Amino acid sequence: MGWYDTAVKRRDVLKGGGCLVVSLVAPQARRALAAEDRPLWRALSPGQLDTYLKIDENGRVTAFFGKMDMGQGVDISIAQIVADELDLPMDRVDVLMGDTALTVNQGGASGSTGIERGANPLRNAAAEARRVLLELGADRLGVEADEVAVAEGAVYLRADPARRVGYGELIGGGHFDVRLEWNGRYGNALDALGSVAPKDPSAYRVVGQSFPRRDLPDIVMGTHEYIVDVRVPDMMHGRVIRPPVAGSVPVSVNGDSIGAIAGARVVHEGDYLAVVAEREWDAVRAAQQLEVTWSEVEPPFPEMDDLYDHIRRAPVVRESAGGPWGADVAPDRDAVQAALDRADRVIEAEYEFPFQSHASMGPACAVCDYRGDSATLWTGSQKPHHAAEGVANILGLPAGNVRGIWVPGPGSYGRNDAGDAAMDAAVMSRAVGRPVRVQGMRAEGTAWDPKAPASVHFARAGFDEAGNVSGYEMRMKGFSAGDTDSNESDPSHSYAGALLDWPNASVHRLDNQGDLYEFPVNVRYWQTIAPLLERASPLRTAHLRDPLGPQIHFASECFMDEMAVAVGADPVEFRLRHLPEGRDADVLKAATERYGWEPGVPGPTAPPTGGVVTGRGVAYTRRGSPVVAVIADVEVDLDTGRVWPRRFVVASDQGIVVNPLWLRRTIEGNIIHAASRALYEEVQFTPERVTSVDWISYPILEMADAPEEIDIVLVNRPELPPYGAGEPSTRTVPPAIANAVFDATGLRIRRAPFTRERILAARRSADDSRSSQEFS
Amino acid sequence: MAVMTLDVDGASHRLDVEPEMPLLYALRDELGMNNPRFGCGLAQCGSCTVLMDGQPIRACVVPVAAVTGKVRTLTGLGTVGEPHPVQQAFIDEQALFCGYCMNGWILYAAALLERDPDPSDETIREAFTGLKCRCGSHSAILRAVKRAAATLSEQEG
Secondary structure, three states: OOHHHHHHHHHHHHHHHHHHHHHHHHHHHHHHHHHHOOOOOOOOOOOOHHHOEOOOOOEEEEEEEOOOOOOHHHHHHHHHHHHHHHOOOHHHHEEEEEEEEOOOOOOOOOOOOOOOOOOOHHHHHHHHHHHHHHHHHHHHHHHOHHHHEEOOOEEEOEEEEEEEEEHHHHHHHOOOOOOOOOOOHHHHHHHHOOOOOOOOOHHHHOOOOOOOOOOHHHHHHOOOOOHHHOOOOOEEEEEOOOOOOOOOOEEEEEHHHHHHOOOEEEEEEEOOOEEEEEEEHHHHHHHHHHHHEEEOOOOOOOOOHHHHHHHHOOOOOEEEEOOOOOOOOOOHHHHHHHHHOOEEEEEEEEEEOOOEOOOOOOOOEEEEEEOOOOOOEEEEOOOOHHHHHHHHHHOOOOOOEEEEEEEEOOOOOEEEOOHHHHHHHHHHHHHHHHOOOOOOOOHHOOOOOOOOOOOEEEEEEEEEOOEEEEEEEEEEEEEOOOOOOOOOOOOOOOOOHHHHOOOOOOOOOOOOOOOOOOOOOOOOEEEEEOOOOOOOOOOOOOOOOOOOHHHHHHHHHHHHHHHHHHOOOHHHHHHHOOOOOOHHHHHHHHHHHHOOOOOOOOOOHHHHHHHEEEEEEEEEEEEOOOOEEEEEEEEEOOOOOOOEEEEHHHHHHHEOOOOOOHHHHHHHHHHHHHHHHHHHHOOOOOOEEOOOOOOOOOOOOOOOOOOOEEEEOOOOOOOOOOOOOOOOOHHHHHHHHHHHHHHOOOOOOOOOOOOOOHHHHHHHHHHHHHHHHHHH | OOOEEEEEEEEEEEEHHHOOOOOHHHHHOOOOOOOOOOOOOOOOOOOOEEOOOOOOOOOOOOOOOHHHEEEEOHHOOOOOOOOOOHHHHHHOOOOOOOOHHHHHHHHHHHHHHHHHOOOOOHHHHHHHHOOOOOOOHHHHHHHHHHHHHHHHHHHHO
16 A cells, blocks of 8 residues: 555656656546646645645636445535535535546445545545645745634635635645645555534535536536547457356467457467457457357356255355344344244235346446556546556556546446456457457346445244234345455456456355334344356346345335335334334435325225226335435336336435435435336346346336336435435335336235236236135 | 548538448447447347437447438437536436436436426436436436426427
């Protein structure tokens, strides 16, 4: 980590990258660099104010942000927070992010912490900068510090506001050279404190206002630069060659088979195989035409139909009733069994959730320029600092010798294929001694990205004679939340690294239910099972937007509905019965108020016989601090099986609201993405391979099925810090839809996604059981 | 290899490429354009959309030899100073997240409003069949297209 503190080394890095570095960084980085005659003048230490802020001669502020925005306007919120601390209008603050030579590692985009944690050091640095500017201003005006104040980017004399001096005049282009108290951590945990406290939220003028994103006009004009647009002189194009059976490796490669394509070359190191060519189309053709003999291997996967039984049967590797971090907690199975044994009545249900793909809009792309003792990486990864470290590791370079430059990619919702592409570009660049650009074909973004894990959830609840819950158990069993770590710095956790014999380092990560329900006995725990294939698997698991959230809460919030039905209760009232007073209950009430919820037990009065029926479903969840409630109105066409989530009412408490406009957009995106996962998304596979390779074999929600309305209530909590919003509403959607389907049809769908085939099958099965009852 | 001429955004270009090379690769690699973008290579998503004589086509599957009309890309539709009404509406509604898919949505919307300046909700949804957005901007896109239609009808009126 020493390189962050060593300016000398960083200059070497810049030399290593050469002048092309400066010309090819992302547009927002390029603007800031152009205005900066000594780009790396700052000591890039987390304990230095100058690491986070720069004020130029015109008083314009650049905030250096070590997290990332993935299209949700996080950088805009950072600018708002900095603007308020410095008493500046919004249009005088720029935010630069994604360049490892210019920002400290705050962990990239991670767990919706962009504002929740990422803003803290910048807010503190800005508060400290304001203090310094006040002192400098008083000095310049020849008065005591208590005689001056700050407004609109200038220090003025309270007694005579016409006497003023702007920030630019006070510090313009210079260093603050003020130390902050750094907590010694990098990544999400990085924090730094100044000697003065930041403002009280009641003093905010910019925070709480709506601001548009700044990159959006360029995007809609088609002039925004994406990672796929990065072109480096002398650059080649690469494609990874994947095996026909997962786990199979190349035995022999016939290089002559691509001899007709001028300049095309094979890269074959260890079990890793790729082609590179001068033009992209040539690389595509070479990848298609290359003749390879592959090793014979046992097909590594179960039959698709056997997936959930495989999970049920598989030995447990790790078990915990705790959360993802910290020591494991043993579940008190005896207590829950005793409670259920004593119960007057017990209900049980099992829920199943499939593997899902990130399936970003484009397969991942990266460019790497390896220069022997250094390298430059252009990546769409949401964690460019970690991706650059990973490239350094796979190339055997000191971390400080690889500069990572983020350029916007085709969407990112966790650990998608971007981390693999960075490694691929590095390995290929080293092999050919030239910069290499890698972009996969569609199958590589869908079949070969690390997947959200499949799981089975076993729920049991006991009731006493009065219908009160006397015991509750939720056992969750499935693949690790991420045997591929979302931190991309370890080559073991990449496709190329695995095939270049980096040791397997699967992580058994789990999670737990997020809610505040109070039951007399309340046991919930997660069990992980081994991956289906240890090495270079297309079913590796990794974080995808709200890791395990949709799986866990599909089960837990559907089961809450089943419990309400079991005791003949209204599902909102039943939830409130088990929630303490406070934010969670408030959010649920806010959603039901906006919706105009009339109490009632879910389900149709009589089984519907056909046509389109409607229903409503509610779900509430918590994800750490943020709290969300969703009510879904659905239409179910019993003849075609189509489920249309026509309307969502969402209430969301994310603490203090920083930018209402983009908070709303972010929630909207979550809702639609999650609806897509609930209704359509399921990775298909055979024992040999993943067969979801495109948008036909991995369908997602399209415009025809998009909701008509998403009505969002923001429950603003100015007294609380801002909490993450990038994911929390995701987990609330699958159960809200499933509960609405039950309300409309009486069909309880316990396996996601709720496809047309599954609705029709559930209907047939319900019809069959009704007719057999009639005849018995 | 074959020499051919492409008319893109009002400029004429001579190319010497394999006739079966998809238009997408010709635009990106031979002409150095940053639009359109590769999304699937299978005409399933729309990220590579361009207009040919005003009609949306998927550049990832159309061989360059089959391009007989004038090509217009998203870049050629408008500029920040002079945006197309659809582009302005997308800005006003802040109707995207990563934006990688925008070639498809904006160009299909522009083509739709050209032939039907006042489309119903159903017509808009139908016109977008086969376009993908992974980040979930669908609702915002619907609002943007309706806003663009309103703007156009005001201009007409």
